[in-house]
Amino acid sequence: MKKTLVTLTLSLAMLSCSQPDGESAEVKRIDALARDYLFLELAMGQHDPDHVDAYFGPAEIRSAAEDAALTLDDILDGAEKLAADLATLDTSGDRQLQQRLAGLQSRLVALDTRIALQQGVRLDFDEESLRLFGTQAPHYDAAHFDAILAQIDALLPGPGPLASRVNALNDAFDIPADKLPAVFEAAIAECRRRTLRHIQLPENESFTIEYVTDKPWSGYNWYKGD
Incomplete structure (x- = not known):
């Protein structure tokens, strides 16, 4: 499994939620x-x-991590201690706290796995994906895919191989390169208009679109701050 599949986007907001005054001791602990x-x-x-x-x-957390210069074994020991501390939390009756706890515990499993991989341990694809992402790709036999191809073939009748017909359909939705900016600007404006019906957005909110090719992903976003 490639490294790019296990990169992390970290923010404190991802792990902690705004709490009212008088928050519980368990919320402060987590x-x-x-x-x-x-x-x-x-x-x-x-x-x-x-x-x-x-x-x-x-x-300051990033600076502390850089200054500490922990070894992989140090990080593993820290993760084990953290897992033990998390296991002592009392989340009864607090669904949000339960979700936060489950999220942290699953991420610690992923961290342990990344350490193992860095130390040379090799896992099969299913085990690695389960430990890193908490899920596995389904397994299907050829008959499963043949049935799907038959359904697509019925939806796209005509001469020529099915692959050519599917490609022709996809090509019909291609946006010419010289029209991309106008199309995306219109789409973004409409998305913002519809979102404003339900959610208040900052007046000066904006983002910049860059068009790239030869990437393994179809789209990517990068937060630039306030």
Whole structure:
């Protein structure tokens, strides 16, 4: 599995939620443990430059991780201690806290796995994807795909191979390069107009679109800050 599949986007906002005054002791504990988690992930980033894709949290956590210069074994020990601390949290009756706990625990499994891979352990694809992402690709036999191809063939009748007919359909939706800016500007304006019906947005909110080719992904976004 390629490194690009296990990059992380980290922010404190991802792990902690705004809480009203008088928040519970358990909420305060998980907030503190979330900071410990960020520290470990940023420390892991010192060993693998592709590990942390983007970080928007407190600068002091990143600086502390850089200064600590933890070894992989140090990070693993820290992750095990953090997992033990998380296991002592009382989340009964608090669904949001339960979700935060489950999220942190699953990310620690992924961190342990990244450390193992960095140390030379090799896992099969299904086990690696399960430990990193909590899911596995489904397994189907050829008959499953033959049935799908038959359905597509019925939807796209005509001469020539099915692949050619599918490609011709896709080509009909291609936007000429010289019209891309106008089409995207119109689409973005309409998306914003519809979103404003439900959510208040900052007046000066904006983003810049860059068109690229020869990338393994069809689209990507990068937060630039306020």
